[in-house]
Structures are given as C-alpha cells and as structure tokens.
Amino acid sequence: MMRLTRRYRVFRGIAIVLLLLIMLTPLAWMVMSSFKTNVQIYDPTATFAFSPTIENYQKVFQQANFGRFMGNSFVVAAVSTAISLVLGVPAAYSMSRFAMKRQAVVVLMARVIPAVSLLVPWYYLFSNLRLVGGYGVLILSHMFVSLPLILYIMIGFFDGMPLELEEAAQVDGLTPIGAMWHVTLPMSMSGIATASILSFIFSWNNFMFALVLSGASTKTLPVAIFDFIGYASIDWGGLMAAASVVTLPIMVIALFFQKYVVSGLTAGAVKG
Amino acid sequence: MIFTIAMLVFPLVWTIYLSLTDAEGSVRAPKEIIGLDNYIEVLTDTARFWPAVGRTIVFTSGVLIAQMVLGMCIALLLRRSFRGQGIIRVAILLPLVATPVAVGMMWRLIFDPNIGPANYLLGLVGLGPFPWLAGEKTALATTMLIDVWQWTPMVALILLAGLTSLSDDIDEAASIDGANAWQRFWSVTLPMVWPSVVVAVLLRGIDALKTFDILYATKGRGGGSFNEVETLNVYAYGLSFDYNEYGLASTVLILFFALIIAAMLALTSRNKER
Numbered sequence: 001m002m003r004l005t006r007r008y009r010v011f012r013g014i015a016i017v018l019l020l021l022i023m024l025t026p027l028a029w030m031v032m033s034s035f036k037t038n039v040q041i042y043d044p045t046a047t048f049a050f051s052p053t054i055e056n057y058q059k060v061f062q063q064a065n066f067g068r069f070m071g072n073s074f075v076v077a078a079v080s081t082a083i084s085l086v087l088g089v090p091a092a093y094s095m096s097r098f099a100m101k102r103q104a105v106v107v108l109m110a111r112v113i114p115a116v117s118l119l120v121p122w123y124y125l126f127s128n129l130r131l132v133g134g135y136g137v138l139i140l141s142h143m144f145v146s147l148p149l150i151l152y153i154m155i156g157f158f159d160g161m162p163l164e165l166e167e168a169a170q171v172d173g174l175t176p177i178g179a180m181w182h183v184t185l186p187m188s189m190s191g192i193a194t195a196s197i198l199s200f201i202f203s204w205n206n207f208m209f210a211l212v213l214s215g216a217s218t219k220t221l222p223v224a225i226f227d228f229i230g231y232a233s234i235d236w237g238g239l240m241a242a243a244s245v246v247t248l249p250i251m252v253i254a255l256f257f258q259k260y261v262v263s264g265l266t267a268g269a270v271k272g
Numbered sequence: 273m274i275f276t277i278a279m280l281v282f283p284l285v286w287t288i289y290l291s292l293t294d295a296e297g298s299v300r301a302p303k304e305i306i307g308l309d310n311y312i313e314v315l316t317d318t319a320r321f322w323p324a325v326g327r328t329i330v331f332t333s334g335v336l337i338a339q340m341v342l343g344m345c346i347a348l349l350l351r352r353s354f355r356g357q358g359i360i361r362v363a364i365l366l367p368l369v370a371t372p373v374a375v376g377m378m379w380r381l382i383f384d385p386n387i388g389p390a391n392y393l394l395g396l397v398g399l400g401p402f403p404w405l406a407g408e409k410t411a412l413a414t415t416m417l418i419d420v421w422q423w424t425p426m427v428a429l430i431l432l433a434g435l436t437s438l439s440d441d442i443d444e445a446a447s448i449d450g451a452n453a454w455q456r457f458w459s460v461t462l463p464m465v466w467p468s469v470v471v472a473v474l475l476r477g478i479d480a481l482k483t484f485d486i487l488y489a490t491k492g493r494g495g496g497s498f499n500e501v502e503t504l505n506v507y508a509y510g511l512s513f514d515y516n517e518y519g520l521a522s523t524v525l526i527l528f529f530a531l532i533i534a535a536m537l538a539l540t541s542r543n544k545e546r
Binding site: 012015016019020022023024026027029030033041042047109110111112113114115116117118119120121122123124125201204205207208211212221222225236239240242243244246247250251253254255258261262265266 | 286287372432484513533
C-alpha cells in the first residue's frame with residue numbers, strides 16, 4: 001500500500017465533496033421542485049424555504065393516470081426481461097461452450113445498430129399487421145434491448161466458469177444438459193441476477209421504442225412524462241413530479257441491487 | 273438466436289429496400305423503386321444532412337473526450353479505499369440509472385433561461401444570463417454537458433474496475449525509481465488499464481452516436497426548434513415519424529450505419545496498433 005501524503009488526502013476530500021455535489025444536486029433539485037407549486041418554482045427566494053405540497057403528485061396519479069403507465073412500464077420491462085432470460089441464458093451458454101464466435105458478433109451488431117433503423121421497418125410491418133398500440137409489440141421491441149444485453153453479460157459470465165465441474169458431473173453420470181441444469185445454472189445465479197436487473201433498468205428507461213410503438217393506453221412512463229408539456233406552456237411542478245415518479249423506483253431498485261448493477265455495467269472491462 | 277437474426281436481418285434488408293424507393297406518407301401507400309435517387313438527394317443536401325453529420329461528430333467526439341478525461345480523474349480519485357467510499361459509489365450510480373428522458377426534463381428546468389437555477393447561480397457571481405438550451409450556438413454544447421453528467425460515471429466505473437484489478441507493486445517500484453505522479457500515470461498505470469479504456473470508448477462511443485432521449489427531452493416537443501441539436505439520429509427519426517418520408521429516412525439510416533461501422537473500425541484498428 002502506498003503512503004498518501006496529507007496534502008493529497010485534503011485534495012481528495014475536496015474533490016470528492018465536489019463530485020457528490022455535482023452528481024446529486026440536480027437530482028435533489030428535481031425532487032424538491034416536484035413538491036413546489038409553480039409559483040414557488042419561479043421564485044428564486046423560495047429555493048429552500050417553501051412548504052412542500054403534494055398537489056403535483058396528486059395531479060400525476062389522478063389526472064394523468066400515472067398509476068396505469070407505471071403498470072405498463074413494469075409489465076413491459078418484466079415480461080421482456082423474463083422472455084429474454086429464457087431465450088438468452090441457454091443461447092449464451094451454448095455460445096460460450098461451443099465457441100460460436102460468429103453468433104456473438106451478431107449480438108454485438110444488435111448493440112451497434114441505431115434503434116431508429118429498426119423502428120422504421122418494424123413500424124412498417126407492425127402497423128400493416130395492425131399491432132401497433134398493443135403490449136405484444138412493445139414487449140417484442142424491448143426484448144431487442146434486453147436479449148443482447150443478457151447474451152453479452154452471460155457469455156462473459158459462462159466464459160469465466162471452469163468447465164471441469166461440468167465434466168466431473170458428467171463423469172458422475174449426468175447428461176450434458178443435466179450437468180448444465182444441476183451444476184452450472186445454480187452457480188450462475190449471480191450472473192443471471194446481474195443480467196436481469198440491468199435488462200430491467202434498460203427496458204424501464206427505454207424511450208424511443210415506446211414513443212413510436214405504444215398507443216394511448218399502453219404508454220410507458222418515459223413517454224407519459226411528455227403529457228406535462230403543452231405546446232404553449234410547461235407545467236413545471238407536474239413535470240418534475242412525473243420525472244421523479246419515473247426515476248425514483250428504478251433508482252431504488254438499483255441501490256438495492258447495487259453490487260449487481262456495478263458488475264453488470266463493468267462486465268467485460270476487466271478482462272479486456 | 274433466430275429471434276435476434278429475424279429482428280435484425282429483416283429490418284436491415286427492409287431498410288436497404290426502402291432506401292431505394294420513394295416510400296412516404298402512409299405505410300400502406302404504394303411505392304416505386306427509384307434507384308439511387310434518394311442517395312443523390314441526401315448526399316447533396318447541405319441544408320440538413322451534412323450539418324447533422326457535423327453535429328453527430330462534434331457531439332460524439334466531444335462527450336467521449338470529456339467523459340474519458342473526467343472518468344479517468346474520478347477513477348483515480350476513488351482508486352484507494354477510504355471512509356465513505358460506499359456513499360460515493362452510490363452517488364455515481366444514480367445518474368447512470370436515472371431515466372434519460374427524466375434527466376433531460378430535469379436539466380431543462382435547471383437550464384431554463386428565466387426560471388432555471390443555472391442562470392440564477394451565474395447571476396449571483398455576476399455573470400449575465402446565458403441562453404443554454406435556448407441559444408442557437410449553445411444548445412448542442414448544453415446537451416453535451418447533460419450527456420457528460422449522466423454517462424461519465426459509467427466510464428469511471430469501468431476504469432475503476434480496471435484499476436482495482438491492478439497490483440500496486442509496479443506503481444510502487446516506479447515511485448522508488450523516482451518517477452513523479454504524472455510519469456507513473458502516463459507510463460505505468462495508463463498502459464496497464466488500457467483494455468478498460470478501449471471497452472469504455474467503444475461502449476460510450478456507440479451510445480453517444482445514437483443519443484436520442486436527452487435531445488428529444490430537452491429540445492423536442494414544446495422545446496421550440498429541434499434544429500440546433502439535430503444529429504443524424506434525430507434527423508432520421510424526424511424524417512421517419514414526423515414527416516413519414518420513409519424512403520429518405522432509410523437512406524439516411526444506411527449512411528448513418530456506414531458511419532458507425534467506419535468509426536468502430538477506426539477505433540479498433542488504432543487499438544491493434546498499440
């Protein structure tokens with residue numbers, strides 16, 4: 001361990017406080033504004049001195065129907081993550097074990113292609129099938145975010161697992177699939193947790209697919225935020241309450257599963 | 273696998289096909305193959321297409337450089353454990369998982385020329401009101417700032433993962449040999465953490481090229497004109513779903529895709545030389 005000079009410690013302390021301020025102040029501002037009336041938002045002297053009101057939140061849930069949109073977001077994110085897991089984990093397993101590099105490249109392509117370029121043909125196809133505005137299309141489109149992510153994380157995870165354990169299980173009389181089911185899968189739980197949480201977060205936050213493919217009743221939260229922006233004026237209090245309602249649940253999930261989120265986001269970086 | 277290919281190959285082939293037609297209006301409207309006319313129209317369009325290319329390049333390279341430099345600083349800062357490290361980890365995680373559209377809205381309020389706290393703070397230190405998102409020249413820079421706020425932590429996390437897997441021994445040896453902090457960073461730490469840098473550049477580069485949520489949330493509906501921040505992605509979106517010019521939009525997308533592939537090849541080949 002290297003010795004750290006006193007001057008460096010002081011510098012580091014200041015830098016870290018500054019970093020905290022930059023990262024957290026905007027979010028705090030958003031939440032604070034959501035408890036203000038529009039008059040207070042316009043008044044710089046009421047920055048901290050205001051009596052909080054829940055009027056904005058009442059508006060968000062009662063008039064703007066956010067309860068329903070939150071349900072939509074949840075269903076779309078959960079179902080697309082679940083289906084992607086069922087399809088993705090075995091696929092990632094076989095790609096890792098049988099070194100199907102060409103297939104892995106396809107996965108990477110899915111990350112590289114801009115979402116709009118998928119949306120145009122999808123929109124063409126699905127509106128001809130009269131499916132736009134239903135849950136199925138939304139879930140299908142979100143799977144396109146989830147599946148590559150799950151494959152990416154799980155391939156890396158399976159690559160890092162020793163093959164010997166499975167071979168030992170096969171020597172003990174299990175079939176290759178049995179070995180995967182009874183040995184590898186239980187050991188992969190942390191990888192699967194990482195992949196599913198990250199996939200849920202990305203799907204929850206996804207905006208463009210829902211913007212084009214959802215209907216008035218199947219809107220997800222990121223699209224519903226725009227209800228508070230009129231062409232002439234913006235209801236700032238309501239908007240900030242809506243933004244908080246969208247952001248806070250996903251932050252709570254992320255904080256709760258912090259370890260998995262970090263390892264998912266940095267997956268692949270350490271191995272290079 | 274089949275799903276991935278189906279959802280990937282069909283759109284690609286379809287996009288190429290559409291780019292050769294005059295499809296517009298309703299998706300059910302008849303269309304004709306018009307050859308390369310769309311390509312000629314797009315490539316000679318100096319009013320919207322080429323400026324959008326320029327903005328895409330400025331946006332991507334700008335945020336990439338800022339995020340790499342700042343991310344590296346943060347990672348180095350957090351490299352050695354200290355009291356309260358957990359809190360910092362949580363703090364830098366929050367912008368990352370925050371919904372980008374909500375983040376855009378949040379900054380839209382902060383940067384509002386009249387009621388936003390950003391200008392209020394500038395006023396306190398005696399600087400005049402700054403137009404931020406409303407200014408023709410400042411809008412793109414402001415959206416870049418927002419992108420940097422949201423995604424620098426990602427770079428920091430990736431680099432931190434790389435840094436913590438390094439052993440201190442070599443660094444210490446270099447220090448005993450009389451290398452100063454900068455020399456140690458440049459010739460010892462950086463080369464060793466380079467694989468992580470490459471991963472971060474690739475991941476962030478791809479995402480920055482495709483940035484949409486923040487631009488739409490800050491400048492889109494109700495935000496006045498979109499034009500100052502119209503990157504290729506936004507341009508293609510507008511052509512497709514605001515103007516329903518599917519043929520032209522597909523052409524822009526094919527060219528956009530070519531640009532992304534070229535950028536990726538350039539990045540990875542430079543990596544091989546090292």
